[in-house]
Amino acid sequence: MAENSKIEWTHHTANLWWGCTKVHEGCDNCYALTFAKRVGNDIWGNDKPRRMIKNVWAEFERFQKEAQKQNKIHRVFVGSMMDIFEKPMPLVDHKGNPYLEDGNEFWNTGQLRDKLFNEVVPNSPNLKFLLLTKRPSNINKYIPESWKQNPPENVMFGTSPVSQKTANDLILQLSKVNGHKFLSIEPQLEKIDLLVKAKDSDMILLDMVDWIINGGESGHTKRPFDADWGRLIRDACKTRAVPFFFKQIDKVKAIPEDLLVREFPK
Numbered sequence: 001m002a003e004n005s006k007i008e009w010t011h012h013t014a015n016l017w018w019g020c021t022k023v024h025e026g027c028d029n030c031y032a033l034t035f036a037k038r039v040g041n042d043i044w045g046n047d048k049p050r051r052m053i054k055n056v057w058a059e060f061e062r063f064q065k066e067a068q069k070q071n072k073i074h075r076v077f078v079g080s081m082m083d084i085f086e087k088p089m090p091l092v093d094h095k096g097n098p099y100l101e102d103g104n105e106f107w108n109t110g111q112l113r114d115k116l117f118n119e120v121v122p123n124s125p126n127l128k129f130l131l132l133t134k135r136p137s138n139i140n141k142y143i144p145e146s147w148k149q150n151p152p153e154n155v156m157f158g159t160s161p162v163s164q165k166t167a168n169d170l171i172l173q174l175s176k177v178n179g180h181k182f183l184s185i186e187p188q189l190e191k192i193d194l195l196v197k198a199k200d201s202d203m204i205l206l207d208m209v210d211w212i213i214n215g216g217e218s219g220h221t222k223r224p225f226d227a228d229w230g231r232l233i234r235d236a237c238k239t240r241a242v243p244f245f246f247k248q249i250d251k252v253k254a255i256p257e258d259l260l261v262r263e264f265p266k
Helices: 031-038 056-070 109-123 136-142 164-174 227-240
Strands: 012-014 050-052 074-078 127-133 155-159 180-185 211-215 244-248
Touching: 012 056, 056 074, 056 109, 056 127, 127 136, 127 180, 136 155, 136 164, 155 164, 164 180, 211 227, 227 244
Parallel strands: 012 074, 074 127, 127 155, 155 180, 180 211, 211 244
Antiparallel strands: none
């Protein structure tokens, strides 16, 4: 399933840059921050630059060729070490120097994002781009104007609630975006009811999305996950015919047999 990624719900993972800023309690034990520090990158926080990943463009080309050769659609998660809809931030290269495009123009992360949206997405018909963000209110600010009326079929917009409050807030923000949408509810930190109505709306939260990924936290500082929380979301998805993918309890405990559900959107 995960051909070039250790993440079970995607074939590939791609990062345009490394670095981010924490948003809510789901970020407290961020594995990407821990890994960045381990390799000596000071790229987290509103006052830090982001590290440019130069080979990602060749990777997109390779992913497209592989999927086309197999006559399949491959999912690409963008990205595990960044937030694609973070505000534009300064860029540095692998040595920590300000990044110069073609040696004469300083670039920021917004320009990398535009390159993905305007050049890579339209030329990758065999790739399904999973654009996951903790900042769904920024999506309509940064996507191409044409996407607002005609979103690409090979893009899914996602967000990451971890509690009832973040679900209430983030799903409503995500609902303002036109196109296919998904939730990555991991790490789930408390019971979440997706069959309640959104604030100031007649719409049920779950009816606003097309796919749910769910799971608990892993690592030495992991917070507890109750399997019944996953069952509640699984059962809600079944009642609304929303595909449900259960990822993990904590990467140590075995997944209960009744939670071994790994569905994908059509």
